Amino acid sequence: MVQVSLLRLYILRALYLFVVLGLAVMVWPGVIFREEPMELMESAVNSMLAAYWLLCILGLRYPLQMLPILLWELVWKSLWLIVVAVPQWATGVMDESTWEVAFSCLMVVIFPFIIPWRYVFLIYVKRRGERWR
Numbered sequence: 594m595v596q597v598s599l600l601r602l603y604i605l606r607a608l609y610l611f612v613v614l615g616l617a618v619m620v621w622p623g624v625i626f627r628e629e630p631m632e633l634m635e636s637a638v639n640s641m642l643a644a645y646w647l648l649c650i651l652g653l654r655y656p657l658q659m660l661p662i663l664l665w666e667l668v669w670k671s672l673w674l675i676v677v678a679v680p681q682w683a684t685g686v687m688d689e690s691t692w693e694v695a696f697s698c699l700m701v702v703i704f705p706f707i708i709p710w711r712y713v714f715l716i717y718v719k720r721r722g723e724r725w726r
Contacts, residue, residue: 595715602656608663608707609652615700616646663708670701 620642631639645662652659678695681687687695 595712597657597709597712601709604707605656605660605709606653608703609649609656609659612649612666613646613653616642616649620646657709657712660708660713663704664713667701667704667708670698674698674701 620639624639624643645666648659648662652662674695678687678691678698681691682695
């Protein structure tokens with residue numbers, strides 16, 4: 594069995610709590626106290642963020658089992674920054690809304706320092722997968 598230190602588990606829980614509190618402040622007021630209907634993309638994004646929020650609440654109790662949700666967040670934000678934000682920034686055409694999204698995505702820079710990579714490697718890469726038949 595792969596061991597992760599208690600300190601690392603508390604640090605992971607702190608990350609989940611940070612996400613939970615951040616989304617509670619940034620997303621839920623716009624969902625709950627809405628006066629007019631949301632646009633299609635805004636409703637889809639808010640629904641995904643609400644689902645992510647709920648899964649991060651589970652991460653407070655099960656920090657290792659919920660690691661895939663943190664990995665997903667790390668991958669999509671990194672891809673968006675590399676594919677969208679960096680090219681726009683490099684060419685000087687980054688508008689205000691892109692800056693806002695980029696700023697919110699930059700929180701992901703702390704993830705690689707918190708994720709227990711040895712555990713991720715041993716469980717998701719080295720360990721034998723589920724049978725196919």
